Amino acid sequence: MVAIAFQPLGKRGTVPAGVSVLEAARRLGVGLSGVCGGAGVCGTCRVVVPPEYRDALSPLSDTERERLGGAEREQGVRLACRALIRRALQVFVPPESLTASQRTQVEGRQTPVRIDPVVVPADLSLPPPSLSDPRSDAERIRDGLGRPVRVDLEVLRRAPFPLREWGWVARAVLRGDEVVALLPPGAPLMGVAVDLGTTKLAGYLLNLETGETLASAGAMNPQLAYGEDVMARITYALQEPEGAERLRQAAADGLSQLVADLCSRAGVQPEQVVEAVVVGNTAMHHLFLGLPVRPLGLAPYVPVESAPLDVRAREVGLPLAPGAMVHVLPNVAGFVGADHVAALLATRMDEADRPTLLLDIGTNTEIGLSIGGNLFSCSAASGPAFEGAHVRFGMRAAPGAVERVRIIEGRVYWETVEGAPPVGICGSGILDAVAELRQAGFLNGRGGWADPEGRGSSPVISTDNGTEFVLVPAEFSGLGRAITISRKDVGEIQLAKAAIAAGWQILLEEAGIRESDLERVLVAGAFGTYIDIGHAVAMGLLPRLPLDRFEQVGNVAGTGARMALLSRAERERAAHLARRVRYVELTVHPSFRERFAQALQL
């Protein structure tokens, strides 16, 4: 047996000598990609071997010599399926070689912040009351702090018992001149940051004194039961009696559950969480806060509030510390919300020294452009196709979802989340499939099936549903029937892609620059982390630029929320940044129709 370590994941273990690096990765639970299943044809399982370990592997195979460029070989790149292990070594897995689903487990890009939270602790040791010292509990706290603070009503309601139980020793948590919580002596100050997405919630529990992330967790947005996209929920809120209240309650329940989950992972109680930051798009922001969404659903799509807000957690249905506040980052416009502001904050788009584009692809795709100190933003109605909806076999990136597709010499290779038997296709899988079908000539530019005549084994066949692409034949499918992609599915991807492409093209137009002027493109969000950038560029979803200008930055909205949780300066920066953004309304833009129509082309 020999030892192997996969970096930077820190996964290590032992395997029998002679197995491939890919096989070792599978045995140790490392999500190393290998679409062709180790046949040496797809080239997706690239790993990098440091010089000192190069002779721990079998020599370069013919396949590798063929598939790897000279520069790659010099850097120590190997195909994991071809390289057999001889003795103990470490290999490095570049992000693009991780399975899409494992990649999303990597945290969003971290931007260092000075820890300076809005809440601060003050340790109290107070004399107990007596007939000769009958000061009120609050007066006693004020005297202990040495300044005339207010004590929140709910803190007053709950303080007397713990104070007496703890023998008048406690940690007061101050937010400005108000006591928002009393914690047991020595308890750490904790906060939660939440990205309230249309589809998913992402939450983080942080120690506000050290900045450490104590736990992170995700969950589906329970509002999904009332409509899958923003417009469907706004419609529900407006048309159903109590609809808005039901959506508000669903968001509050989902967030409360997420907070409970985070706390249980860290072994603490939600009552110990003294501050929260919530970001979300403008509709999620409004539904969560219980603000009316009617003005958001009708032109001119005006939010009720765009400035940052501090509201009591209890007033929005979150059971945290008695007086805990929730800080909600500012919105920019009706469809560019606090999540986008958080993403701009986390990526420091406000101080980008090169023309930089930021895309957060989702049901709504928020796009930001920074150039010469100016910020432009828009929102594209890309729909839920990339989140698995409106696609016949679409699903989210759960085990068994096809997440990567390659068509090599007419043969279809696929990879599923956690290697489970295929049961559907997630967003990155369908994007891959459409891109590969187009490259292989099975789709024409309009999205129609190209004539496969004269080719070998065509994956496009006629079925009861018309002509379809068979992604997974019935015999390999976990469903017991074939998993296919129809013309209509392709059409959904065309619409989504066109909306996004028209969006960034109009931002470039507004800023007066060309595609090639972009020096950096940041692709954010879960889907943005899953996708194969090369395919997205080839399809025109992303600007046609060298791949090294792209960075997949993960959930930067969540990162921005965490930064605002830890730092007052970051909150101010976010407020300032939101006011600086020039919002571009796509639906009324003179170029929109034409650009959208052109971008429908594959």
Next chain:
Amino acid sequence: MVAIAFQPLGKRGTVPAGVSVLEAARRLGVGLSGVCGGAGVCGTCRVVVPPEYRDALSPLSDTERERLGGAEREQGVRLACRALIRRALQVFVPPESLTASQRTQVEGRQTPVRIDPVVVPADLSLPPPSLSDPRSDAERIRDGLGRPVRVDLEVLRRAPFPLREWGWVARAVLRGDEVVALLPPGAPLMGVAVDLGTTKLAGYLLNLETGETLASAGAMNPQLAYGEDVMARITYALQEPEGAERLRQAAADGLSQLVADLCSRAGVQPEQVVEAVVVGNTAMHHLFLGLPVRPLGLAPYVPVESAPLDVRAREVGLPLAPGAMVHVLPNVAGFVGADHVAALLATRMDEADRPTLLLDIGTNTEIGLSIGGNLFSCSAASGPAFEGAHVRFGMRAAPGAVERVRIIEGRVYWETVEGAPPVGICGSGILDAVAELRQAGFLNGRGGWADPEGRGSSPVISTDNGTEFVLVPAEFSGLGRAITISRKDVGEIQLAKAAIAAGWQILLEEAGIRESDLERVLVAGAFGTYIDIGHAVAMGLLPRLPLDRFEQVGNVAGTGARMALLSRAERERAAHLARRVRYVELTVHPSFRERFAQALQL
């Protein structure tokens, strides 16, 4: 028919020539006292006739010559039952000649305040949103105000529809840098002031721009269902599951109903009320705010909070304007609460230039003493006897309650609220009865029945319940049986009186002054307004001082609440005043037992 006007009540009308002034008063609904029923024996129906109208009445009768002193006759005092009307005139009714119940309708003493409320209006006329001006509603308001205000969450929740309905013309109500309400254009700013008493609620609706009282109303405290005094309610809160919450809810419901009543009298909606002030004793304060009362019920009787508080009306269950706040005046100690502070404020006790005592007699009697710039306060557990409880035929001052009693030459005279057939005895009635029985020799100093032997028609008889004083024989009673006062009833009055007398005596002792040093005694509250001061002095309930040193000042707690509603300076003054008060805890005072025992003597 001749015209007659009763001043300063402003009641006028016509009556046939030749009727007495008392008869005219009855016909016109003026609550002129006349305990003996117009027999000319009690002397309670004194009125004052201005010189120009003196010959509009019949000449002085023999009875008047006998009963009125020379000085009185010179001032134009007449007995209304003896003076017959000859032609049109005006008469003045001194407060002591009004029936007790009518007297309480006279407002508490008014102290002028500079109108400077904590909420101010700002008239807005905003451009409507459009695709070229998609600012959020809140941003539009901020821009209209020209300053970066916050908008309360609940205002945000409700603002969008009215703003659009009113065509973007509105009145914003600002409290500091926060918008707490949006009113229709031209709507006045209104506030409510409430005295939350253990037994009764008194509420006032004020125009905050003019200072005008638009409506005033009273109600019973619905908490009465859970105990009649403070200790009973604290016990209920501690012993019953959900007891405290039930009491909180009862207070909130009672106040909400009172506000609804006030608003309906003034023809406005509670949503237009933008600020409130609530005062009450410390236990009422805590129960209303939902603060735990356990520390209040046990030595050292420590409140949870004694400083002034500003809480959202919605957080304490009051449905006012969306973001309206409730200001709660400070407490002094466990049993000297915000109502006492309001009374000290209204009577300007903090700047009294002469030694002044203030008593607010109720289930708890709060007593304040001002001397040489120092303020002392205590609370006496006087019990509910003066509010009609713990007395066999006791009742509150509702129609049919005997409110005045005179024993003249062994005959008992009484007067009831609104002249209705007698059905019980209210506090002032029982105080009168005990004082008159003692003066007439039917009670000894220990409260026992004195031997009535050898007298004429004794009103003290033996019944099934032992020896009792027959206040109203069965044939005159609205109950169909006699209304009597028992030895036990007398005992209740002795206990109440002793608690109060021991209280002010100890305050004098603490301040190092004697009874005779007091230059002013202010008697406040409903009962304090009803009582016959002479009787209260004779019994030792009040200091033995010339009657002209006493002032019956009405509900000064309510007045103080109104002052704090109208003026920020008064709120600051109240906060300052509460900190200056030296609280004296009676129960542990070394002189308390002895003084209490002595004061039991009638």
